[in-house]
Amino acid sequence: MATITSAGAGSGIDLESIISASVEAKRSQLQTPVTTKKTNTQINLSGLGKLKSAISSYVSTLKDMTKTGAFNKRTVEIKQDEDNPVYSVETKTGASNGQYDITVNQLAATSKFTGTFTSSTSALVTADATLSFGAGDKSFTVNVKAGDTLESIRKRINNNGDNFGVTANIINTASGEAKLVLDSGVTGAGNDMTITGTGELSSFSSNFTQTQTAQDASITVDGNTLTSDTNEFDDSIVGLSLTALRVSDTDPSDVTGATLKSNQLSITTDRTGIQDLVKGFINGYNTLVSTANGLGKRNSVVAGESQDDGGALAGDSVTRSIVNVMTGIVSSKSDQSSVYSYIFQLGIEMDKDGVLSLDEDKFNEALDNNFEQVVALFGGDDGVAGQLSSALEVYSRTGGLLAQRQDSLNSDLRELSFKQATITEQMTKYEANLRAQYGSLDSLLVQMSQSLSYLNLIANSTSSS
Known part of the structure; x- marks a missing residue:
């Protein structure tokens, strides 16, 4: 008997369609719950990811x-020529509001020396020697080789x-001499540079004339003279870092030109920055809040039908x-401030939908009247911001509540993938069994058809005789 390659080929019945329909029905029966759960799990995972990120x-x-x-935001105003400033100021933690009259009396300076030599290209030494330089607590030594010139x-x-x-x-002068100009690079009174040599360079320093003495920077703040070995005055006024940029201008009211003019510095609360x-x-x-509410929104129902318009975590x-x-947390009474018990006393408002807003005028009034108490209410680990941070980190941190949920859902997805592989194997076996069964049926129908044809042939022969 010829091999049947398609179900129903022998009998002429479309058994192939019956097999296909049966396989798809079985597949749907097994696959639909897995697909539905996988889709929902992936949606939940996406929703948790968005919530965790927010x-x-x-x-x-x-x-x-x-x-x-964090709240120590200050505005710095200096009455000076912006194009040619006398000094600059930056605020630091601990800065307070205030006004200061500041004069820059002198800038910090390095020590400078100039030595005169006959040539910059002629050998200065015929044997190896050393040159040592010092300034303050710093020093270094240079090894000079035989035949070295001033240039080398x-x-x-x-x-x-x-x-x-x-x-x-x-500096090569018009007269043909060469001048070696040395700058110590170290400022501050008492930090003048020293130059010593060995061998033929033992008298090297005698060629030099000191042209500038190392000195401190000096400023006057409200009549008080302050000095620094650099042009930086860090915390000389607590909470401020002042840099002297140039000597103050001469006071025009002093006809002798001996008095320098002060430039007023004003430190005020940066209300805009704190706002x-x-x-x-x-x-x-x-x-x-909007993100959480959107993700948790339930599907609406119209005429008994779900509209599938809910959030990923409906x-x-x-x-x-x-x-x-x-x-x-934002509605609870706080004991961090001696003046304010609730953030709503500062001009923060909450509407019926739980949305916060700020009354800027009321907030500025609170800043002007009780700056430290506003900071106490919000700042620090026990302030409103700190409490919110600690409470929310329970959800968002590594190993936190949301991370645990994500781990569980990822585990579910792995199980569903395993079930998917199992279903594929089941369907392969199921289809093979159906084909075997319908193949046998097809063969039986062919045999029955052949037997019927044979009986009809005998009957017809008998009738004819």
């Missing part, structure tokens, strides 16, 4: 607010790996828990 972003904002000095010595000084800042330059900090708190809060209690935690 929390992490807000926690970062909150942690910035809890840092020491200059290079040895400038390129020495232990050089603490000495620079050497050569921006609090606005960041509010915007981050509103964004996270009905998940975690979104409501996060919103409740946040609302609870």
Whole structure:
């Protein structure tokens, strides 16, 4: 008998369609629950990822607010020529509001020496020697080789790996002489440079004349003279870093020209900067609440039919828990301030939908009247920002609640992938069994058809005789 390559080929019945329909029905029966669960799991994973990211972003904002000095934002105003400033100022942690009359009396200076030589290209030494330079507590030594010229010595000084800042330059004069100009690079009174030599260079320093003495910078602040061995005055006024840029202008009211004019420095609270900090708190809060509510939104039902318009975490209690935690903290009484018990006393408002906003005028009034108390209410680990940060990190941190949920869902996906592979194997076996069964049926129908044809042939023969 010829091999049947397609179910029903022998009998003429479309058994192939029956097999296909049976396989698809069975596949759907097994596959649909897996596909549905896999899709829902992936949607939940995506939703948790978005929620975790939103929390992490807000926690970062909150942690910035809890840092020491986060609210210590100050505005610096100096009455001086902006194109040719006398000094510059930066505020640091601990800066306070205030006004100061500041005069720059002199800038810090390095010591300078100039030596006169007959030539920059003629050999200065016929045997190896050394040159040593010192300034303050710094020093280094240069090895000079036989035949070295002034030019090569200059290079040895400038390129020495232990050089603490000495620079050497050569000026070739019209008279043919060469002048070696040395700058110590070290400022501050008492830090004049020393030059000593060995061998033929033992009298090297005698060729030099000191043209500038190392000196401190000097400023006067409200009548008090302050000095620094550099032009930096760091915390001479607590919380401020002042850099002297040039000597102050002569006071025009002094006809002798002996008096220098002061330039007034004003340090005030940077209300705009602090407002921006609090606005960041509010915007981050509103964004996270909106994200959580959107992800947890349930599907709406119209005429008994779900509209599938819910969030990725529709009905998940975690979104409501996060919103409740946040609302609870910002609405709770705080004992961090002796003046304010609630952030709503500072001009922060919450509408019926839980959205925060800021009354800037009321907030500025609080800053002007009780700056430190505003900071106490918000800042630090125990302030509102710190409490929110700690509470939300329970959800977003590595190994936190959301991470645990994600791990569980990823485990579910691995199991579903295994079930998918099992279904594929089951369907292969199922189809093979169907083909075997329908193949047998097809063969039986062929045999029956052949038998019927034979019987009809006999019957017809008998009738004819």
